[in-house]
Amino acid sequence: MSKYMIKLTRRPKPPELTDEVVNELTQEYKLSKSSVWNRPFIKDALMLMSHSKCAYCEVKLDHRGSNMEVEHYHPKSLYENEVVEWSNLLPSCKRCNASKGSHDTKAAPIVNPFIDDPRDHLELKQFRYNHITGIGKTTKEELNLNDVDIQRDRFLISLTASQTLEKLSNLLEQYLSGNKNSTRTRNNIVRGIEILLHEAGPESEYSAIVSTTLLSHELWTPMEEELKAQGLWSQMMEDRKNLALSTAYI
Ligand SMILES: [Zn+2]
Incomplete structure (x- = not known):
């Protein structure tokens, strides 16, 4: 269930995610298409940056990981080289992740709460999001924020x-x-x-x-x-x- 979005601050990448590990995992993904990002050190570091909430909708994410997903801001299907690129990973709920799907964020960006203040792109009126910018409009639509x-x-x-x-x-x-x-x-x-x-x-x-x-x-x-x-x-x-x-x- 999506609520509102708030600005977040990215922390340094986890020490385990060295350049070597990034290369290995990226190669592994290209060969097997397996979920190479599902590592506790990645998930824990992401959860820490968002107070264990979905970066898009602020729903609390379960520490056991049942509703927490590692979201790729730039979709993994289109940008394989960024599959474990730290700046491309966000903690997300299943709903937001599924709603966004493989939307091409390089062709049509959406709000990245680790970079943008969502309030520069969206405003709230009567419990609905109105967009202020084109990025806000795409965000609202891709994340289905007004259902x-x-x-x-x-x-x-x-x-x-x-x-x-x-x-x-x-x-x-x-x-x-x-x-x-x-x-x-x-x-x-x-x-x-x-x-x-x-x-x-x-x-x-x-x-x-x-x-x-x-x-x-x-x-x-x-x-x-x-x-x-x-x-x-x-x-x-x-x-x-x-x-x-x-x-x-x-
Ligand atoms: Zn969400």
């Missing part, structure tokens, strides 16, 4: 985040009015906001939906300002909010 099931999932995730924020905002109001002016209430508010901000961070599943929902919600800024006025806004919250801003489509 109905996906839109429903986005809606539900967004709804949960807004409802939590609304509850916390209400609780803060009661705390300030003196109705529930206890340390326990205060701690629940602080803890609740910390959890929401964690869910909006790049290591969480569907972070882009949660961060977009939170930071564009009409209650967010008043909530943040009130927490600051009450001395309840910590440096950790500030850091987490900045991380959330790095994934939000706002």
Whole structure:
């Protein structure tokens, strides 16, 4: 199930993937067409770069590997020499990988989240992606980012985040009015906001939906300002909010 896409940072290739190993595996692929990229050191290094999420849709990938696939940005069927080229490999879910298939990314590029910021090419309107650029259009189509099931999932995730924020905002109001002016209430508010901000961070599943929902919600800024006025806004919250801003489509 595809959700939103966020910018990722590629790390250096795993030390096991020496030039010699790349050559051997590439030759082996050319001869046998076997899945030479299915090595734990490749898969583990890819998972580490995306917080164990699909690079295209942010779905959590199973560490056992059942729904994790090594995706070739430039398709292996057309570009055999890049079959274990580190810069060509991405962690992906089965759905995105299958949807993209052998689309020729050299003829018609799609967003590569390790190179491009997806927000330069796509925007979100009512749980649908609109393209801003030609690359965005191809990405949307090749990864089938607007199918109905996906839109429903986005809606539900967004709804949960807004409802939590609304509850916390209400609780803060009661705390300030003196109705529930206890340390326990205060701690629940602080803890609740910390959890929401964690869910909006790049290591969480569907972070882009949660961060977009939170930071564009009409209650967010008043909530943040009130927490600051009450001395309840910590440096950790500030850091987490900045991380959330790095994934939000706002
Ligand atoms: Zn995916």
